[in-house]
Amino acid sequence: AQSVTQLDSHVSVSEGTPVLLRCNYSSSYSPSLFWYVQHPNKGLQLLLKYTSAATLVKGINGFEAEFKKSETSFHLTKPSAHMSDAAEYFCVVSDPDGGSQGNLIFGKGTKLSVKP
Amino acid sequence: NAGVTQTPKFRVLKTGQSMTLLCAQDMNHEYMYWYRQDPGMGLRLIHYSVGEGTTAKGEVPDGYNVSRLKKQNFLLGLESAAPSQTSVYFCASSYRSGRVSSTIYNEQFFGPGTRLTVL
Numbered sequence: 001a002q003s004v005t006q007l008d009s010h011v012s013v014s015e016g017t018p019v020l021l022r023c024n025y026s027s028s029y030s031p032s033l034f035w036y037v038q039h040p041n042k043g044l045q046l047l048l049k050y051t052s053a054a055t056l057v058k059g060i061n062g063f064e065a066e067f068k069k070s071e072t073s074f075h076l077t078k079p080s081a082h083m084s085d086a087a088e089y090f091c092v093v094s095d096p097d098g099g100s101q102g103n104l105i106f107g108k109g110t111k112l113s114v115k116p
Numbered sequence: 117n118a119g120v121t122q123t124p125k126f127r128v129l130k131t132g133q134s135m136t137l138l139c140a141q142d143m144n145h146e147y148m149y150w151y152r153q154d155p156g157m158g159l160r161l162i163h164y165s166v167g168e169g170t171t172a173k174g175e176v177p178d179g180y181n182v183s184r185l186k187k188q189n190f191l192l193g194l195e196s197a198a199p200s201q202t203s204v205y206f207c208a209s210s211y212r213s214g215r216v217s218s219t220i221y222n223e224q225f226f227g228p229g230t231r232l233t234v235l
Binding site for chain 2: 009034041043090106108109
């Protein structure tokens, strides 16, 4: 069975400092992994996705994530936080070759706060 | 392209009332999904559809029904609303799901959400 664990429910950083949002996954297959962002009272927007090509994935707004199979991790990073990055971030796993039509399994979310 | 749209944006119901949430997509996607989002729970799949005329249960289907009469529309119904169904509901769509040759089609596109309160 697939599962995803976001290790921090809330992360607070100062503007201009690095961002690290941690995610571990469990999957029996070669997973697809995603990070989605949700700004307050908005829908979800795809930040980036890993689908078994390059292990370092670059996304929008300067975010990137590295797939580490040995650690079953897919942590999201950004070198320098901006006030507009304040949002909730969801790590998502899917088994495209597995059952359940490859449905997405969401983590519980990490709320990122950015202090001026 | 409007992408994925949801109607209504907000709704307040009394316990026992019924309502239907409408999701529409203009991307010609085969797959459509309904999720609910509750604080600290992430998104949980209610029902999904892999094509016109077909639906399937997700993780939390109880108390909900769905229909996919047209490819572009996916309706979520609450026959007798309960306070436990107070939530934000998101619709999503994808071209398909799974793997075809070397291409994976998991990416889902989300609507803006419907905030439902059941008193």
